[in-house]
Amino acid sequence: RDLQEDKEPLFDAVDTVKSCLELNTEMLKKIRFNKSSMEKALDGGFITATDIADYLARKGMPFRDAH
Structure with missing residues (x-):
């Protein structure tokens, strides 16, 4: 029950990290x-x-x- 308040910020952080990793993957494909x-x-x-x-x-x- 104590962790219920932590779930939303955790999921937001996971989404942010996933977006950053996707962006970096695309950037590294094109870097020269x-x-x-x-x-x-x-x-x-x-x-x-x-x-x-x-x-x-x-x-x-x-x-x-x-x-």
């Missing part, structure tokens, strides 16, 4: 990568968001804003 563009981005030395944030902090952006 630009290898040369990705390689150029790696040459910039910014492999992680932390690298970019550190760069911005060195250039004068407040550390808190950069991160």
